[in-house]
Amino acid sequence: MKLTGSQIVVECLKEQGVDTVFGYPGGAILNIYDELYKHDQEIRHVLTSHEQGASHAADGYARATGKVGVCMATSGPGATNLVTGIATAYMDSVPVVAITANVTVPLLGRDSFQEIDITGVTMPITKHNFIVKDVTELADTMRRAFFIAQEGRPGPVLVDITKDVTAAVTEYTRQEPWPVLRSTEYIKDADLETAAEMINKSERPFLYVGGGAVISNASEEVRALAHKINAPVGDSLMGKGAFDGRDELYCGMIGMHGTKASNFGVTDCDLLIVIGARFSDRVVGKVSKFAENAKILQIDVDPAEINKNVMVDASIIGDVKEVLKRLLPKLDENAHEDWVKHIEEYKNKFPLKYDPAGLTGPYVVKELYRITEGNALIVTEVGQHQMWAAQYYKYKEPHQLLTSGGLGTMGYGLGAAIGAKVGCPEKTVINIAGDGCFRMNMNEIATAARYNIPVIEVVINNHVLGMVRQWQTLFYGKRYSNTILNDNVDFVKLTEAMGAVGIRVTKKEEFEPALRKAMELGRPVVIDCIIDKDDKVFPMVPAGAAIEEVFDQDDLK
Structure with a gap:
């Protein structure tokens, strides 16, 4: 059937199961907003007070639900006001699709009213971005955006659409969303065997759990690993909740404001098992002294994170949940009683404390x-x-x-x-x-x-x-x-x-x-x-x- 670009945008949102959009209208994006008006029973639009609020709301929606968050803004300052929220999502690997509109194709590059090269602006802070100047490419671009935002290591994708494309007409055929599968193509048996050997030989293993374990919903597997080898667990700020904070093996956060038990545990361990974490400077501190007594095993979906901030002894590249599922059967059960007792002494000696006298x-x-x-x-x-x-x-x-x-x-x-x-x-x-x-x-x-x-x-x-x-x-x-x-x-x-x-x-x-x-x-x-x-x-x-x-x-x- 023949549809306008604006109708295609809305139909593609419906294809992807989008039920909520956060945004702020303006001149260049008016055609899309006019179409949203006709579909308000299917897609809820939340008008924020500022475009930055819309980008953060889409981010929060995505993190809380596990679905793609969607935000919209008009050209120029509307688009640039999304930038901080897009960068926030990029740094924390959050699947967000930001849809912006731009001036018509003949006006691009002429310093037209409310014109900005938003794809150029956001190139370093998006997983991918697009500018659509041809209505025949719009539907597949939208589909690609949602797929890219979710596959592998998630992240924000921006789609900028010129105003004339939102008004132009082309043929549209509905499609089912492209399947997003867990990343397993780089999980090698040899890497699993190496990791299993390192873990089985370790006498003082320590788990460092990051945001990748949250994103992959690997909490069951992380818990199974920790308890099978009886290893203490610390986390990064982004890793909170991947391992139950009430568990007896939990030691607290690692790093600049981490607990002494976790920081000393990383320093004293002979094997640091890093699960979905990128060795942020706020965690690592002085690189040359970080886990200097340990071998380091890193599990991450993104090959670019291996040996980027800290050199590791071995790694497995793949979705954390899938990697741990394959690794767990290869591991021996081990009590590590002296090691766990050693960490427990740190926990008892150095608890978190504050002044109980007043409101803090x-x-x-x-x-x-x-x-x-x-x-x-x-x-x-x-x-x-x-x-x-x-x-x-x-x-x-x-x-x-x-x-x-x-x-x-x-x-x-x-x-x-x-x-x-x-x-x-x-x-x-x-x-x-x-x-x-x-x-x-x-x-x-x-x-x-x-x-x-x-x-x-x-x-x-x-x-x-x-x-x-x-x-x-x-x-x-x-x-x-x-x-x-x-x-x-x-x-x-x-x-x-x-x-x-x-x-x-x-x-x-x-x-x-x-x-x-x-x-x-x-x-x-x-x-x-x-x-x-x-x-x-x-x-x-x-x-x-x-x-x-x-x-x-x-x-x-």
Whole structure:
């Protein structure tokens, strides 16, 4: 049948099973929006307050549901406003398709009104991108975009469509989505045998679990591996939930704000088994000292990650879940009793701790865990509160923590929480924010209020840029250059002005009733928690130092 380009876009979204799009209209994309209007019973459009909010919402939707997140924006500034969200998704391997419109083909390259070369702009931060100048290529380009976003290591794909293509007419035939299979073509028997031999001979194995284990839904296999060889487990920020945080073998996060038990475990082990992780600098610290007593076995779907940041002794390339399924039967059961006891002593000697006297970030996060019984979907912004959320909430399953790990995007969390709640309406979705991050994209409270999306925003408000201030305190002689936010902005009034519910908490005993009220209301709620400006995240490793140089408040004394 003959359809316009705009109709083809909508039909392709329906082909892919897309039920929600986050976006913001404008002149160049009007034809597509006009077509969406006619299909509002099949595809829900969520109008965000800013295009960046749309890209973060698509990201949060994708991470929470495992499906592709979709966002839309018009040409020029609309498209460029998506860039931060696209880069965030790229760094954390999130399947997002961003659809933008551009000026007509005759106007390309002429500095036309609201023209931008968005494919050129986003080339380094997309898995792939396209500009469609011929309507006959549109349907297959859309299909390729969704396939590329999901296959292998996921990531964002951008499709830019010129306005004349959205109006042009061509033949369209519906197709089923192209099948996306787990990546197994590079899993070699010899690599599996080598890995099995290394693991079976190891006396002190340690598991380092990353975001790839979350993406591949490999939590059952990771647990089976850890318990079969009785190995302690640490994770990266992105790996949270791939291994149950309540398990007796769990040691905590590894790296700059990791636990001493995990950091010392990596240092003391004789085999580090790296599962779906890319050796981020925030995990590794000083490369030459990282796991220097160990052989390293890396399992990853992306060949480019092997020997990129840290040289490894062996590797298996393939989908983590599939690799572990094939590896597990080759492994001997092993108790490693002395090794596990050694790590248990670290855990007992160096527990996470904080000042219990007043309202603090760790107290708030621990209360969130207790009151939600560990079942909430937690989203975070970036900073101290993000690290407290990683340390004190026990994640028991994949896709339970949504956070910007690679890019570290302040302003990510609120949009992502909206996307997550739209995708998982049955879950309690809580965004943990700092006051600096909340200021960046707090306009999305208006989005949540407009659609009555009942996200809960918990602002850990210390009236400073807390993580930067912590560095200024420890390493910059307490020179607090432009990190003090002690002004007259009232987050509660601001929240109410945007149509949501605002609650202020200044004492420990006020937090539980505030959270329970927020959970019962069924409306978007902001809980403004006032804490001390000099609360710090510990443990900590100085930038560029070895991870065994981790210190806490006791060491400072």
